[in-house]
Amino acid sequence: MTSTLIEAITAASQQRPEAVLAVASDHRPCTTNLAEVVAAGQRMGTRMIATGIAPGDIISCMLPNWREWLVVAVAASHAGAVMLPIVTIYGAKELGFILHQSGAKWLFTPGSFRNVDYTRVVADCGALPKLERHIILGPEFEALEASGPISEPVSVPSEDLALLVFTSGTTSDPKGVMHSARGLLAELESMRLMRDESEDDAILSPWPPGHVAGALSMYRYLCQGAPVVLMDQWDAAQAAELIERYHVTSSSGTPFHLSGMMLAAETNGHDLSSLRQYIVGAAPVPPSLIEACQQQGLAVYHCYGSSEHPTVTSGTVDDPLDKQIHTEGKAIIGSEIRLVDDDGNDVPEGEEGEICTRGPELFIGYLDPSLNEAAFLPGGWYRSGDIGRLDESGYLLITDRKKDIIIRGGENISSKEVEAILLRMDAVADAAVIAAPDERMGEIVRACLVLLPGASLTLEDIRDHFLAAGIAKQKTPELLNIVDELPRNASGKVLKHELRNRL
Structure with missing residues (x-):
């Protein structure tokens, strides 16, 4: 049993060196394998160590779903550093905030992507006193991953910070969410078990790696050696074609992704019969969409989580249709749920309350420690800010976010x-x-x-x-x-x- 990310990555590359990575992109398309990606990352990590990157230093990566993101992730783990993925759509305000908050030492970006000049974006951030190096994809990146010796990886405790992600900031400035290697590996194993996936099951990931769902798809490939097909921007027709070409068995996304893909497949005659399951989240799902997919042999179900606790509950392919449509599934192995009132007391059975969670995948705290007291109840229970209830069979129903309730005449x-x-x-x-x-x-x-x-x-x-x-x-x-x-x-x-x- 591996305990750190680099141990898991090294083991996977030795056991499944030919695991396929396919990147669908107009900018940097590629098809390669796990052994090549990991070796490149180990060489880059060796050079990070040689240039002074120390355990716990932050390596920020503002790259899309490209091979190079994976190489940087391996390198950071090899050097004992912390990976900080950043979504590519952020402008100077958001990027500057994250770089200042995190104290990142290195930043990786494209030169340009989707009409964004990243040299200009970084320049517009103003003074970044802790940022030592901005690596733009090109000769400098290629030199870091070029052939050369590979050092022994830096050993860091499994409970230390390994991945830092910033919340999407739908209500306020983004918060830095800290995850340990132990928690990430527990999450990856939970994902594998809940989806009943084998090592050969290929997934299609449309999620940007700057968010936890996208980052986990990347680490799933690195740490488990399961084939992955990546898209650097969404195109429903292309997604349907990729599923057919690579015999993808599992995917996830929003209802927007799913409905567009199903329509494109029907319009263009693509065969999606390999796709067994689709996990939806981030938006309400029309029941008619789930029913239509079910009629075509595709199980669609919800899972519930957040940047802080990536997967709390999940449906399964075997759940009754009404549970797949109306609930977020049951707590996954190891995760626990409590529903509490505003004072932190458990609500009576069957009533709504704030969802509090704990489990091995739970984050280890916020980068800003002043946020932690309000985020946790005694006993390590994380206060999600979401409102829900549990039905008689243990299925979770999300009813709202606390701050997304409309109070009309005193009625919620x-x-x-x-x-x-x-x-x-x-x-x-x-x-x-x-x-x-x-x-x-x-x-x-x-x-x-x-x-x-x-x-x-x-x-x-x-x-x-x-x-x-x-x-x-x-x-x-x-x-x-x-x-x-x-x-x-x-x-x-x-x-x-x-x-x-x-x-």
Whole structure:
């Protein structure tokens, strides 16, 4: 049993050296294997050590889903350093904040990607006194991974910081979330067990590696040697073609990813029969989408987690259809759930409460230690800020985030519940619900909708729909905004603060 990332990576490369890595990209496409990636990373790690990188130093990596991201991750582990992935869409404000907060010593970026000049972005960050080196992909990167001797890896305790990710910041400045090697390896093993995957099962990952879901897909390849197909930007038709070409068995994403991929496969005649399971998250899922996939032999289910606790619950391919549609599954092996009230006391069975979790995958704390006291209850229980309840069989139902509740006339309204009802309407392609200030009621429900091409919708249509569904009147939207698209971050979450600012 390996206890550090570099031990797991080395073991995987020895046991499965030919494990396929395929990168679908207009910029840096490649097909290679695990042995090549790991050897390149070990050589780079050797050079990191020689240039003064010490255990615990932060290596930041603002690269897309490319081979080079994996090489940097191996190098950081080899040197005993900490990997800090950063999403590529961040501008100077976000990047500067993260580099200052983390004290990163090295930063890897492309020269340009998707019309972004990263030299300019870094320059616009202003003074970065702790950043010693900015490596742009090209000759400098190639020299770091070039042929040469490989040193012994630096040994670090498995409970030390190994991966630092910053939350997507949907409500405030991003928070640095610290994960140990022990926690990451526990998470990877939990993922393998819950998905019932073999070493030969290939996954397709559309997640950007700057978020925990994307980073875990990368480490799954490095530490377990399971084939992976990466996309550096989303294209539904390309995703369907890749699944057919590489016989992908498992994938994950948002409902937007899944619905687009299924439509593209049908339109272009791609065979998705190898795809056994699809894990959805980050947005409400229309029940009709899950049912349509089920009819084609594709099991679609939810899992629930966060940057702090990547996987708390998961559905399975064997769950009843109603559980796959309406719940986040059950707690995975090793994870525990409590539901508490505002004072941290357990709520009665069957009632809603704030979801508190603990388990081997739980993060070891925030980079800013002042945030930890409010984040934990005694006994190591992490306060998620999400509201939910457990049904009689132990399945978790998420009802809302604490700060995403609309309080209308003293009554709490779940925005997620209203969004789910709106998504059942034939004309609706995407939905977000936010609070709108109201002099009489305090707050009322505002629906922000993306409609299907050629569709139209009025508030009267929505009222009729909610009435027919038997929904309480106070939950019915009283304001309607039709928008071209909803603002989302790179992991698919709707940026409701941005939506509020727009309106």
